[in-house]
Amino acid sequence: METHHDPVPNDKTSGWRGSREVWLDAARQALLESGLDAVKIQPLATRLNLSRTSFYWFFKDRTALLDALLQAWEEKNTGAFLDACAEYAETPSEAVLNLTGVFFDESRFEPQFDFAVRGWAHQSDAVMARVNRADEQRLAAITAMFERFGVEPVEADVRARTIYLVQIGYISMQVRESLETRMSRVPDYMAIFSGQRPSESELARFHARHGHVPAGGN
Template identity: 70%
Template sequence: MADRSTIPPEKASGWRGSRALWLEAAKLALIEGGLAAVKIQPLAARLELSRTSFYWFFKDRRALLDALLEDWDAKNTGAFRAACAGYAETIAEAVLNLIVVFHDEALFEPRLDFAVRGWAHQSDAVTARVNAADEARLAAIREMFERFSFAPEDADVRARTVYLVQIGYIAMQVEEDRALRMGRVPAYVRTYCGVDATPGELARFHARLGYVAEEDVA
């Protein structure tokens, strides 16, 4: 439900919400109930707004669904591109930059990715969009490896190894203890790029995620 305590007094009467609010509600509905749950009237009820309020921001349901796809692609694919292009002095540091994306849902939303992939089973157009996003993400990872002088064929296989492992996590909806998953990161780095991350690189990685390893507490 919309939190009316945050609505300015001058908007308390006849408030229509905002485009971002409707889009967020649609995203949550897609994640929780699939495509069939993304309908105008249920969203209006969820937001405690009138159905007509929706049309201030979107022409129709199709326009909302198009915006939802745009938002998913901009955020989730954009996170891969930004991470792979980020500053790194070594390939291990570059790989850690990318692994941050897998652990920070503020950057990349795995449940949204899973929901969009489910949606793709019902739409050829969405399937094409998902395939294009996968190719864009793979290209970003491949270019990251090539930047550190990996041969194109090697870079391609390594990129697929990194990405398909992550998609496997999403597809299987894997839930792991955080300490266990973080403990595997050094081995993942070694597997992905063939070198070990330094203690300093791992410390910066942990700091970015606000994680304190048990050995750092002792």
């Protein structure tokens, strides 16, 4: 007899209905791949090889799923900004390197998730309000990061906006660059963003953190 292997994890926490995390991840993948219209209960059930009724063990309705999806986006992507801005740094350039590192690590910050949610916001005033709130939270965190180093509030705000709006522009334009190209630009970006070039040791730590060996390096 042929044994059917269900693609959904089958353990004590998920069982035959899947799990909240399984449904939520499927919704996120559908949003990223096909947009908001793909985030519907029956297509997700088909995608997961689960019954439609299984969905209701974890979510009241599609609206609850969409709200959970937005919450996951806020916790991951905005959370990454807040954590990076609060990391220890001895200099402004090191602080900006900490923040820049977020954009080199999709396990912390997912650019396509941001892109998809911003597209979704054009269809919903409520989602746009949450996106605007997230933008303000991120900008406030970057501004506070500069103010810790004695930067005056107006200058700190402008530097924060310079960093953030450049990065959101990268995401919105879906810019694709090689790691070597991105890394080669980091010292000059840091000089513009923070007002000082990073030291060799700061750059070395940044490269090591992201597994990058500069051309000609060991």
